[in-house]
Amino acid sequence: MVLSGDASLLKGKVIAVLGYGNQGEAQAKVLRDSGLEVIVGNVNDEYRRRAERDGFRVYDIPEAASRADIIMVLLPDEVQPLVFNDVVKAVGDRDAVIDFASGYNVAFGLIRPPDRYDVVMVAPRMIGAGILELHSKGMGYPVLIGVANDHSGRAWDYAVAIAAGIGAIGRPGGIGVKVTFKQEAFIDLLDEHTNWPLILASFMAFFDVATEKYGVPPEAVLLEMYASGEMAEVASRMASLGAFEQLRLHSTTSQYGQLSRAFKFYDMVRRVVEDEASQIWLGDFAREWTLEQLAGKPKFNALWDAARGSDMARGEDGLFRLLGRR
Ligand code: NDP
Structure with missing residues (x-):
């Protein structure tokens, strides 16, 4: 309403x-x-x-x-x-x-x-x-x-x-x-626990596979994924045109690849979303985060250390220095 x-x-x-x-x-x-x-x-x-x-x-x-x-x-x-x-x-x-x-x-x-x-x-x-x-x-x-x-x-x-x-x-x-207050908190957290981490996980796996197994330069991989700013343009078109309609701005090869894989991954991702949704709705995540804060955020800090120490973060540092962003 x-x-x-x-x-x-x-x-x-x-x-x-x-x-x-x-x-x-x-x-x-x-x-x-x-x-x-x-x-x-x-x-x-x-x-x-x-x-x-x-x-x-x-x-x-x-x-x-x-x-x-x-x-x-x-x-x-x-x-x-x-x-x-x-x-x-x-x-x-x-x-x-x-x-x-x-x-x-x-x-x-x-x-x-x-x-x-x-x-x-x-x-x-x-x-x-x-x-x-x-x-x-x-x-x-x-x-x-x-x-x-x-x-x-x-x-x-x-x-x-x-x-x-x-x-x-x-x-x-x-x-x-x-x-309701709960619906707002639920979708806010569910977005943070599914869409964004799935994208981050995909970036990390993509980076590792392309650089380690196929020898692609890290700079090329990072620019392809997000460092060029193209992703931000796509997100903006999703808001103005729609998630599917903006696909028409991409090549037909890209449209076919994106749609066929989105439907292929749906069942796998839905299981992740169902699981995260239930943990949020039942208050399990709120409890986990409160306990983590009370303990002085050891896991939170370890996760940051792992992210900063990853090959992708090191690759990003090199590229961003070249581009004058750091
Ligand atoms: P901020 O992190 O920007 O901080 C808000 C204020 O809180 C600052 O003035 C900060 O001052 C003060 N503050 C921080 N720690 C303390 C403390 N221990 N005691 C007293 N004051 C303190 O908050 P946001 O604006 O990001 O978030 C505010 C609310 O808005 C939250 O409920 C959030 O979920 C919601 N919200 C935020 C959005 C966003 O875009 N950020 C979007 C939609 C909703 P100082 O740090 O100097 O102490």
């Missing part, structure tokens, strides 16, 4: 943007340009000074929350559970709308907001820099909108008003799709 509306419900309310990072900076600036009263909550560091330079009144996170009617939690997902109790204490018993840009913490029980608040989600499908660029052109972008708790009876109206206030909906290119 597609949702529509404007930001008028937010007029006269104080909006606290907690975290002046990728999303926080972009959303705060667009909300202000929408004629709304925005304050920022941030720890005392360079991000805070940047928010001050950008003309915002900046407070410590609990102080900002205590001054606001609408509280936008735009801190990194792994930080939110650490500061959320302070936010709740600061807001107290009065009415407030708490907005998240990702469903993860609420969906998997890492944050349990009290029933006395409206708890909404407006999750951009756009990076912060993209939000600002589109805003400067009067364009919108996709958001997934959800409500976890409708205390006031107007939580959906607030969520839609936030989506309009941050420049997502009500503009060309914008669309707001109704989902």
Whole structure:
């Protein structure tokens, strides 16, 4: 279901943007340009000074929350559970709308907001820099909108008003799709656990086979796979023309190769997707990642070491130095 509306419900309310990072900076600036009263909550560091330079009144996170009617939690997902109790204490018993840009913490029980608040989600499908660029052109972008708790009876109206206030909906290119917090977190993680790692795994295997077994120069392999930038062009055409329709821009040899292999690999990949989907939906991944963080991220660091130490990473370093990118 597609949702529509404007930001008028937010007029006269104080909006606290907690975290002046990728999303926080972009959303705060667009909300202000929408004629709304925005304050920022941030720890005392360079991000805070940047928010001050950008003309915002900046407070410590609990102080900002205590001054606001609408509280936008735009801190990194792994930080939110650490500061959320302070936010709740600061807001107290009065009415407030708490907005998240990702469903993860609420969906998997890492944050349990009290029933006395409206708890909404407006999750951009756009990076912060993209939000600002589109805003400067009067364009919108996709958001997934959800409500976890409708205390006031107007939580959906607030969520839609936030989506309009941050420049997502009500503009060309914008669309707001109704989902649950869990559905948002699920598809976000499933994308991260299937599409991207499958591409990365394919790159690594392709690199090893082509260079080790067939003697192809690493530079040629890397340029073929992604270093030329052609892949980014293809991804852009997928968004504008469609995943299949953009194939018409490739040779018929390429079209035949891509389609025949996509159908050939489907069953194999579907098994991977089914397995990952079930682990995410049941909360197994959220538990795994929480335990990994509590242990000081040993596996995460080892994975990075393995990636950096791979032949592909070394090949990339050589090519990127030649190209002046490093
Ligand atoms: P960022 O990593 O850009 O950081 C946001 C802010 O949090 C920064 O101001 C940062 O300041 C602050 N911060 C970091 N650590 C702490 C801490 N321990 N205590 C207090 N403040 C801290 O976050 P994003 O903007 O990427 O993500 C914000 C939310 O938006 C998340 O829920 C994310 O899932 C969601 N989202 C992000 C998208 C993106 O494009 N990045 C897209 C869609 C949704 P400092 O580092 O200086 O401490």
